[in-house]
Amino acid sequence: MNVASDIGLLHEFIASLRGRVARIAFVPTMGNLHNGHLALVNQALETADAVIVSIFVNPTQFAAHEDLDTYPRTLEADLTALESAGVDLVFTPTASEIYPEGGEVHTKIHVPKLGDELCGKDRPGHFDGVCTVIYRLFQIITPDLAIFGEKDLQQLLILEKMVSDLSLPVEIQSGATHRAEDGLALSSRNQYLSQSERAIAPTLWQTLQQCVRAISEPTAEPFQSAQLSACRSLEEAGFTVDYLELRTLSALSQTDSLIEDCALFAAARLGTTRLIDNIQIRRN
Ligand code: PAF
Secondary structure, eight states: OEEESSHHHHHHHHHHHHHHOSOEEEEEEOSOOOHHHHHHHHHHHHHSSEEEEEEOOOGGGSOTTSSTTTSOOOHHHHHHHHHHHTOSEEEOOOHHHHOTTOGGGSOOOOOTTTTTSTHHHHSTTHHHHHHHHHHHHHHHHOOSEEEEEGGGHHHHHHHHHHHHHTTOSOEEEEEOOOBOTTSOBOOGGGGGSOHHHHHHTTHHHHHHHHHHHHHHSTTOOOHHHHHHHHHHHHHHHTOEEEEEEEEETTTOOBOSSOSSOEEEEEEEEETTEEEEEEEEEOOO
């Protein structure tokens, strides 16, 4: 496995890969890899002839008060895991390699509406940072396909829209959310949870499931009442709910019925840790 932290060396490795293989998959990450990331890597290995992974804690997607400085960085362990998985090339750029003049003055990509809803409301500018770094990484790496997890479903929908609007020559694939045995969606931020918060955390997934059951049954409850009970259960368990909403997958529009493909999205805080999760509800 080759590792490059500068673009010049990365391009040498990519040129050599391109000489040997037809289809290159890319899995962008911020490191601190868990089994959810490794499942995306395995999906990439099954789908393409070579796999490139990036490890970059992207400063432009963090607000000033967020956890950029404390975000877990475990480069050695990540490289060991990627090497065992069979990854071909890892890109570990510095911030100045990605944003030579600084992130604050770099051209930004904004996906209106999709990027302003849900987490976009609670974290203004977050998705601009995500789109900007992914666009930049796509330009540097020129992958044939890229894989993103469904755990960050809003991010996935926004990036699909960016690729479509800008006619970027890359196929986007999604990978299923990986969960701990008790249902908690795997996330690098789970390690911020105290022992008692960790015990409560799976309630988020259980509550989402309960809410979807309540609105899907033949004697379905109206969404507003199921939403109210779900928020109440989460608050009683110790969460502060940022949002719990049913949105269409096509435009992230608010809905209260299941007449088109949609997803129940939630973000809720336990202490200082913000957890997100979702359930997709497809018509067929
Ligand atoms: O989902 C993440 O880990 C990040 O948002 C991503 C897509 C790697 C961009 O920094």
